[in-house]
Amino acid sequence: DAAAQRELAEAAQGAAAAWLARGPIELVADVEPREPDDGRLLRYVRRGASDLSVDLARAGLARALPIAPNLAQRDAIAAAVDEARAQSRGLWALVAGLGLHVDKVAERVTVTNRSGREVTLAGWWLVSLRGGQAFKLPSDTALAAGASLTVSSAGEPGSLRWPGRNVWNNSRADPGELRMPDGRVAAVWDDPSSD
Known part of the structure; x- marks a missing residue:
């Protein structure tokens, strides 16, 4: 929370x-x-x-x-x-088990469940911090242990569709977050590109 x-x-x-x-x-x-x-x-x-x-x-x-x-x-x-x-210290203790990766050029976000149990992601949010764009995961979204899901604004087959285009800033750092319905940050992607 x-x-x-x-x-x-x-x-x-x-x-x-x-x-x-x-x-x-x-x-x-x-x-x-x-x-x-x-x-x-x-x-x-x-x-x-x-x-x-x-x-x-x-x-x-x-x-x-x-x-x-x-x-x-x-x-x-x-x-x-x-x-x-x-070492799951500090803020990373909150995100143990879920991984987040963003391919800004492909406009694709991958969420990976590294834990040993299914995680229900109903109502969770993906957020582009630079632009403030957010995508709410559908109410039937669950991620099995070891599984991944992708969200794409480019309309890739097999992925959830993030409406809109150019969600991720390709010229400046644009970190991403996966947030629980209550706003708690569950996973982060620190954009390695620099501002």
């Missing part, structure tokens, strides 16, 4: 505050000093060899969102996210 997500947000806030309270920090710029679209300052927060973003990602309290051309920490953050996901 939303309470679980709120708890994770509070845990991330608390972990960041504790990390910052340990002593002096350094704000390190990458290629661009400000975000081009809205002028926000872009900085890595470091203490010696430690990086706040990497440490939060390793704890499962942050996701990767690369913003090109500021990519100096992209690989380190992605590796930390992979480690947290593999």
